[in-house]
Amino acid sequence: NSLLFRRGLASLKPAQSLFAPLDTFPERHIGPDDAEASKMLSQLGYESIDDFVAATVPPKIRVASNSVDNTSIPTFSESQLHARAKELAGQNKPFKSYIGMGYHCAVVPPVILRNVMENPAWYTPYTPYQPEIAQGRLESLVNFQTMVTSLTSMDIANASLLDEATAAAEGMVMAFVSARNKHTFVVDSGVLPQTVAVLLTRAKGFGIKVVVGDVAALLKDEATRSDVCGVLVQYPDVNGNVKDFRVLAEITHSLGALVVCATDLLALTKILPPGEWGADIVVGNSARFGVPAGYGGPHAAFFAVTDKLKRKMPGRLIGRSRDTQGNPAYRLSLQTREQHIRREKATSNICTSQALLANMAAMYAVYHGADGLQRIATKVHKFTQVFKNTVEALGYKAINDTFFDTVTLDVSAVATAEAVHTKAIAAGINLRRIDDKHVGVTLDESVSPEDLVALLNVFSSTASAQPVALASLSEPQSSNIPATLQRISEYLPHPVFNKHHSETEMLRYINHLASKDLGLIHSMIPLGSCTMKLNSTSSMIPLTWPEFSSVHPFAPYDQVQGYHKVIKELEDDLCKITGFAAASLQPNSGAAGEYAGLSVIRAYHESRGEGHRDICLIPLSAHGTNPASAAMAGLKVVPIKVHNDGNLDLEDLTAKAEKHKDNLAAFMITYPSTFGVFESGVQDACKIIHDNGGQVYLDGANLNAQIGLTNPATCGGDVCHMNLHKTFAIPHGGGGPGVGPICVSEHLAPFLPSHPAMPVRGEQSINAVAAAPFGSASINLISWAYIKMLGGSGLVQSSKIALLNANYMASRLQDHYVLRYKNENGRVAHELLIDLAEFDKAAGLKVTDFAKRLQDFGFHPPTCSWPIQTCMLIEPTESESLEELDRFCDAMITIRKEAEDIITGKQPKDNNLLKNAPHPMSIIASSQWNRPYTREQAAYPLPWLREKKFWPTVSRIDDAYGDLHLICDCPSVEEMAHRD
Amino acid sequence: NSLLFRRGLASLKPAQSLFAPLDTFPERHIGPDDAEASKMLSQLGYESIDDFVAATVPPKIRVASNSVDNTSIPTFSESQLHARAKELAGQNKPFKSYIGMGYHCAVVPPVILRNVMENPAWYTPYTPYQPEIAQGRLESLVNFQTMVTSLTSMDIANASLLDEATAAAEGMVMAFVSARNKHTFVVDSGVLPQTVAVLLTRAKGFGIKVVVGDVAALLKDEATRSDVCGVLVQYPDVNGNVKDFRVLAEITHSLGALVVCATDLLALTKILPPGEWGADIVVGNSARFGVPAGYGGPHAAFFAVTDKLKRKMPGRLIGRSRDTQGNPAYRLSLQTREQHIRREKATSNICTSQALLANMAAMYAVYHGADGLQRIATKVHKFTQVFKNTVEALGYKAINDTFFDTVTLDVSAVATAEAVHTKAIAAGINLRRIDDKHVGVTLDESVSPEDLVALLNVFSSTASAQPVALASLSEPQSSNIPATLQRISEYLPHPVFNKHHSETEMLRYINHLASKDLGLIHSMIPLGSCTMKLNSTSSMIPLTWPEFSSVHPFAPYDQVQGYHKVIKELEDDLCKITGFAAASLQPNSGAAGEYAGLSVIRAYHESRGEGHRDICLIPLSAHGTNPASAAMAGLKVVPIKVHNDGNLDLEDLTAKAEKHKDNLAAFMITYPSTFGVFESGVQDACKIIHDNGGQVYLDGANLNAQIGLTNPATCGGDVCHMNLHKTFAIPHGGGGPGVGPICVSEHLAPFLPSHPAMPVRGEQSINAVAAAPFGSASINLISWAYIKMLGGSGLVQSSKIALLNANYMASRLQDHYVLRYKNENGRVAHELLIDLAEFDKAAGLKVTDFAKRLQDFGFHPPTCSWPIQTCMLIEPTESESLEELDRFCDAMITIRKEAEDIITGKQPKDNNLLKNAPHPMSIIASSQWNRPYTREQAAYPLPWLREKKFWPTVSRIDDAYGDLHLICDCPSVEEMAHRD
Numbered sequence A, B: 001n002s003l004l005f006r007r008g009l010a011s012l013k014p015a016q017s018l019f020a021p022l023d024t025f026p027e028r029h030i031g032p033d034d035a036e037a038s039k040m041l042s043q044l045g046y047e048s049i050d051d052f053v054a055a056t057v058p059p060k061i062r063v064a065s066n067s068v069d070n071t072s073i074p075t076f077s078e079s080q081l082h083a084r085a086k087e088l089a090g091q092n093k094p095f096k097s098y099i100g101m102g103y104h105c106a107v108v109p110p111v112i113l114r115n116v117m118e119n120p121a122w123y124t125p126y127t128p129y130q131p132e133i134a135q136g137r138l139e140s141l142v143n144f145q146t147m148v149t150s151l152t153s154m155d156i157a158n159a160s161l162l163d164e165a166t167a168a169a170e171g172m173v174m175a176f177v178s179a180r181n182k183h184t185f186v187v188d189s190g191v192l193p194q195t196v197a198v199l200l201t202r203a204k205g206f207g208i209k210v211v212v213g214d215v216a217a218l219l220k221d222e223a224t225r226s227d228v229c230g231v232l233v234q235y236p237d238v239n240g241n242v243k244d245f246r247v248l249a250e251i252t253h254s255l256g257a258l259v260v261c262a263t264d265l266l267a268l269t270k271i272l273p274p275g276e277w278g279a280d281i282v283v284g285n286s287a288r289f290g291v292p293a294g295y296g297g298p299h300a301a302f303f304a305v306t307d308k309l310k311r312k313m314p315g316r317l318i319g320r321s322r323d324t325q326g327n328p329a330y331r332l333s334l335q336t337r338e339q340h341i342r343r344e345k346a347t348s349n350i351c352t353s354q355a356l357l358a359n360m361a362a363m364y365a366v367y368h369g370a371d372g373l374q375r376i377a378t379k380v381h382k383f384t385q386v387f388k389n390t391v392e393a394l395g396y397k398a399i400n401d402t403f404f405d406t407v408t409l410d411v412s413a414v415a416t417a418e419a420v421h422t423k424a425i426a427a428g429i430n431l432r433r434i435d436d437k438h439v440g441v442t443l444d445e446s447v448s449p450e451d452l453v454a455l456l457n458v459f460s461s462t463a464s465a466q467p468v469a470l471a472s473l474s475e476p477q478s479s480n481i482p483a484t485l486q487r488i489s490e491y492l493p494h495p496v497f498n499k500h501h502s503e504t505e506m507l508r509y510i511n512h513l514a515s516k517d518l519g520l521i522h523s524m525i526p527l528g529s530c531t532m533k534l535n536s537t538s539s540m541i542p543l544t545w546p547e548f549s550s551v552h553p554f555a556p557y558d559q560v561q562g563y564h565k566v567i568k569e570l571e572d573d574l575c576k577i578t579g580f581a582a583a584s585l586q587p588n589s590g591a592a593g594e595y596a597g598l599s600v601i602r603a604y605h606e607s608r609g610e611g612h613r614d615i616c617l618i619p620l621s622a623h624g625t626n627p628a629s630a631a632m633a634g635l636k637v638v639p640i641k642v643h644n645d646g647n648l649d650l651e652d653l654t655a656k657a658e659k660h661k662d663n664l665a666a667f668m669i670t671y672p673s674t675f676g677v678f679e680s681g682v683q684d685a686c687k688i689i690h691d692n693g694g695q696v697y698l699d700g701a702n703l704n705a706q707i708g709l710t711n712p713a714t715c716g717g718d719v720c721h722m723n724l725h726k727t728f729a730i731p732h733g734g735g736g737p738g739v740g741p742i743c744v745s746e747h748l749a750p751f752l753p754s755h756p757a758m759p760v761r762g763e764q765s766i767n768a769v770a771a772a773p774f775g776s777a778s779i780n781l782i783s784w785a786y787i788k789m790l791g792g793s794g795l796v797q798s799s800k801i802a803l804l805n806a807n808y809m810a811s812r813l814q815d816h817y818v819l820r821y822k823n824e825n826g827r828v829a830h831e832l833l834i835d836l837a838e839f840d841k842a843a844g845l846k847v848t849d850f851a852k853r854l855q856d857f858g859f860h861p862p863t864c865s866w867p868i869q870t871c872m873l874i875e876p877t878e879s880e881s882l883e884e885l886d887r888f889c890d891a892m893i894t895i896r897k898e899a900e901d902i903i904t905g906k907q908p909k910d911n912n913l914l915k916n917a918p919h920p921m922s923i924i925a926s927s928q929w930n931r932p933y934t935r936e937q938a939a940y941p942l943p944w945l946r947e948k949k950f951w952p953t954v955s956r957i958d959d960a961y962g963d964l965h966l967i968c969d970c971p972s973v974e975e976m977a978h979r980d
């Protein structure tokens, strides 16, 4: 219809055929339309996208065009996907769960559900590496930290870990490292089985000996006493007991070991906090604070320590520092502890964690406050008491008399456990399966009086007794928490937890914080290696349907058929994309995937009697998680050199591989490399490794450059992880959640991780690497939907446009900045590395100065000083339109001119637009203005900023001050009073 | 638990009993907690809230405390409400509808669903009376207007009306008024029956004679020719026909009459637009552009006219003007046409319209653009062709050969219509019921190939033929739109419709516009008479469940049992609250309620042979809609004086009532009055009316002051409307939707509105007042949920706290401003009126200057210059916390001091903080600063603004310029190019 020709503006293509759906996702997902793509191609000098790809991706590694296409991965339109998701949702049975074991049915306050979890302002930002445009979620994460320290009575807490089990493992390693040369870690038999499984896995790499049993008894054993580095207790324990660990803590300390305590935040409103009885490290799961169970995750684990351990804590820690104006400002503290700095010397590889879920939990505490939490805990405890009293009257016997929310019953006087479970299942209820005599019951906030009666009637009918009526239940007067273990200390007195209790106030607080943060809702976030692409609404919607969100991770498989179809389909599609044979979705971050993959490699070697292979070759350009993960898996890291142009030094590789051939376990490589390089020698490199008995681990962070063009198997890998939160469109959530599944070749498949809750366990499987059998299961839905809606051709087109967008930017920027790398055809991969070293030399301008100045243009800076100190790594992804690419390039080019003025002396070196950046409103609005540039130059350097400007809310933050004066709690009553 | 005492900060109360739910809504809805309420009470000098209420509400009118309590209206907790809503949702059967008749199953793009419809940033603002803090939705409404003018090819369009039927009625009245002394309005038989019904109702008041039939034939009748003021055609018509009305338009114009055309926006992408064949007024429903059907509404009707009619258009019109800096800025244009100015001389009473839904429709057009709409229309048309061709091959006969999306079949050759419907119902399909031979079928965007096959198989199985297979269907090659009626003109060439087609771009555009607007997510909106309270998430969630959102308004009752329970329960609760006997939810705004209520009164008089009663007494202080509605109902307005203190002049009332006693129809009164006065003489006033044969209409805009304390029946009324979008928490949506149900006494119940789609029609009922039988049915869910979750005691407590909050503010402000009214105890009602006249006298400072300055403090100004020119009317509602009330009072008091400096000459009269307000960032950031105050004083007059500041995006807008240079479209390609 020629009259409708849009004069070169963006437009949608006509339908392919009468019956083709119109709500096709690729055209909504991919930023540039055909006209824009053509424009970019012709600017780069190519006739077609295929010519361009041919010049960009080395021919040697290309895969057949049918490896990923609409036959192998058929396309669903948005509404078809919605219908399919509904169908699968209907295949999950909504049983009421009393399984407990660390997982609960959380009640999500609707205001938080809608305005945090379902709000792109909260879920699209990245980890707050740029604190001036992230004060909102930084404040919220400090609320999380404060909530944890206050409830646990510990000195300091981090901003979340992946799950309780891995948090406990981090605690174990901290104890191990602190104790030096003591190798035994004692785990109480009351600890959750999934935690024990993860500890066993993790202990291996560090050579820690885990012993499980009655801790007090075990600590009487002399061999243990002399070798113990730490103990782990569960408080309350898996059976519900609330035990007094004071004496245990004293004994442990007297042995020079640390006490790690896994606990429950809601119980802590009632029971003596671990910080008051001597725990050194306290971990747990914050999900019952308003985070849906989601068949296992995501949710935020917490990790708190005493003051003396604070500088060794794993994970991200938010602290309060000050900006150049002296105003309080939040930032990531103590980053020097992190894996990206410490590499193989790091004892933790944690990178992406669970920011969004930590924020939800923190908001839950803000909304309820101490009194609200107290009344929830009171209800849960009293309901549990009513439960116990009533079933005991029916003849069942509780094996624990102290408890907060969990009762373990010996049912044998009445019936078999199986008989109880049968009645429960018939009533749509899941109980904890223990053995043939014992049944566990855990209550939570979601249990209504009617639910309680239905639960009781499972037991009354099993006992052939009269049904229980609500009216017959009476309120218990005493508590089942021992008097000596009752909490008396105050918690959450801070103003933030005591003023947002009306929905209006809460909504405004949530919105106010969100308004300080830059996310994908504002502009591109061209963070190299992070792949910040569209997180589509269609893929987000099913997540919060109750059929997916409220499923317990240990629910019987026959109740979660819908989930298992999603898991199976996603695994299959990931295998098609990577060229591998099998997948595991258990690892809940990229780094966790690395660790899992390397553990699989180790198990493979062991299975062949080559358990001694422990050398891991890693290029110097690798992401810091690689060496950290290798070290955690018990591998010794041998670095491989990298050429100046980004390519691997194959000679060095050959030399090291041959040198270590008897002990070579693995080679870790990122492809395209972290320099944004499609190395043409990748297959040769892998062959060298294989020839010397090693396995190749491919870090798939950059998979977005590969789909349908090449794949990790073709490149020569044996295993790879993917970051579903990068390539497969799970939103970054401001620093998590993530999913880091691994795919492996046929020969490695038998070793993929198992889990105590999996019905069938492979004989050769490594043990669990995460608390839940399918990790952060619910968000797999996002990647599943993403893949299904793009279909094979959309996936491949996305990769092609990701490459095109990056190359277009490179071509615009290379006249102004030093482009570190391009291939023989002048092409970069899906990201580009520019080097700013010259500006430091010429005028003392650092990468940070450029980054902060970009904030004034409303952009999130690219990845800074990684993988090269003096560089910026820019990754646009396929979702950005040509207009947005141009806006960013215009900003960069404008800053280049501003830098020129500084170099030539037009502007002073110490007081200029870059050094003073960013410029928040408070500075612009100040009457004082003794700067050699105007306010307009500071705030509106390009005309479109007048229409659309995102304002940083603080000026540049003082990092050193923050690390020196470590404050990680939110302001107290006194401090707030002082501020007003 | 004393240790948990929160040091006077907000806290939640302990549970009332073990089995009481904890997620109780009143404590989340009501801003001040007990401690804050006590503080306010003691400041006002009362021991208890009941003492306070006793001093505030006149004892004479108080109702028994059990009139509204937890027995009459039991309380549901948030999760209980959720469960109940789910249960009722399950009672609506999700049939696929092909009923058509102006309603479709819209496909809502998920990015719009989540980020507009479900986003409080979009749904909580008020009508954009303060354009400097509303540029986002003003731009979007201009997009709506542009979309309408472009698709209809008309010159100018307004920013929405309530529904197609009332829009057609407005068109009829415009034709009537334009023609002068011609009384016949000719309606084509192809017009939708619900439109005809509404026209018949509306015609009455104006004395218009509506004749329905074949227009061409009717216009041959000489009597008609000489008296015709206008004609109405449906294009395409109800049966699907696309007729050529060019000749008709010529004839109509030659008779000095206007052509009103009701049309369909999607069809207009294919058919010759009415503006190109001579229509003068074009109306229709924009809902199929991505607005859920919702069992009838809400959705936005559109209304477009030729240039010469533009200054007479009803409804709100957004125009582009400029601000003090000369920048383009949007605002409400031509407000002088509106009812609040023209009162009984207005020909329309439209006030609240459908802003949120207009914005959704506009965003849909932005997302799809011309090409996207074209391919949707192509699919719909071709599917309809396939349908027709296939069923004709089965022996059915289409009575129309021209069509866009609708085919009417004569089925008699094959079966009875009933037989077809029976098969359809069995297949979960609704078809249009016409008569025993004819069946109507309308297709829309939501119809998938599978749906089409299922539809066809209803017809094949009725014909005992083989089932139709998708593969057997072939694509029609020609069009069923006559060649001469095909559209050839371009549409939507404007840049805004041609660049936001990727989801990322769309999301950013939606977010960018939202970021310019102040809503309840930011701060209180203390608009007197508007009752801007919390719109809770829990009440919003069920709205977008498909069981509620995708129901056709003419679906058979047995498929909508869930809806009918909601409707019944809501009607019952409203009756309990008002003290009346029966209710109608049909009116879809407050003004529509007024009109409906007055029409009911007229019908009542007529039924008693007193149809001549046509005098309506209305106080001068009444809202402008009151006299406008009275005039529309054919009543003559006689104004009643009001004392200076806000009280009705009872003497004047008595005199006028007696003078007009033979013709007295009604008295309209707002209670508490628009001055915020609980008039103690209200019952006396009503008695005077009743004694003189009149009925009392109570405008319930201020019902929030009354619940459980008094009620309209007790005050002496016979009928009242409520604004569910005020008292009952439907969000204002930036200018609609609203619901204006009426409640009536027993004797008026038989006259409540009927509707052609209601199975049982009362014999004495007035005809329809809205297009759908239950008006904007879906949003009734919000008020239903609100009432259920507060329960009786929560509703009463809300009213009490609404009074307390207003009185607290009055007590703080009265030392600084003239409080126009308080009762003998010093109390105001739920709002307060302050008079700023002194400042004009002393220093030329107008109400507007104070209002604009309030924007600099991040507040939406109160209602300005209404009901008194020199006043501000301030209404906090119960949802605002003490802290927020104080923030607002502090702002007002600060401005008072700034005014003092102007009065005393410390600041010049023409260049000062008030006259120059508001101060957008662009002004603050300007290097030029020749103002006698600092930037900080302008931007941060109070310290908390440094932490939380909402910025107006433009400076004060030039109203006169805008009205003079009326531009109501969005910028064109050329203009945008020029700007860049």
Ligand SMILES: Cc1ncc(COP(=O)(O)O)c(C=O)c1O
Residues within 6 Å of the ligand: A350, A351, A352, A529, A530, A589, A590, A591, A592, A623, A625, A626, A670, A674, A699, A701, A702, A723, A738, A740
């Ligand atoms: C190359 C590379 N490898 C590994 C990781 C770690 O992934 P995650 O943050 O999901 O743990 C990253 C994260 O940015 C990365 O860029």
Ligand SMILES: Cc1ncc(COP(=O)(O)O)c(C=O)c1O
Residues within 6 Å of the ligand: B350, B351, B352, B529, B530, B589, B590, B591, B592, B623, B625, B626, B670, B674, B699, B701, B702, B723, B738, B740
């Ligand atoms: C007193 C009064 N009456 C009637 C109305 C009209 O209601 P609506 O805008 O819903 O048509 C209003 C609106 O503000 C009002 O304040």
Ligand SMILES: O=C([O-])O
Residues within 6 Å of the ligand: B340, B351, B352, B529
């Ligand atoms: O909306 C009002 O006109 O009050």
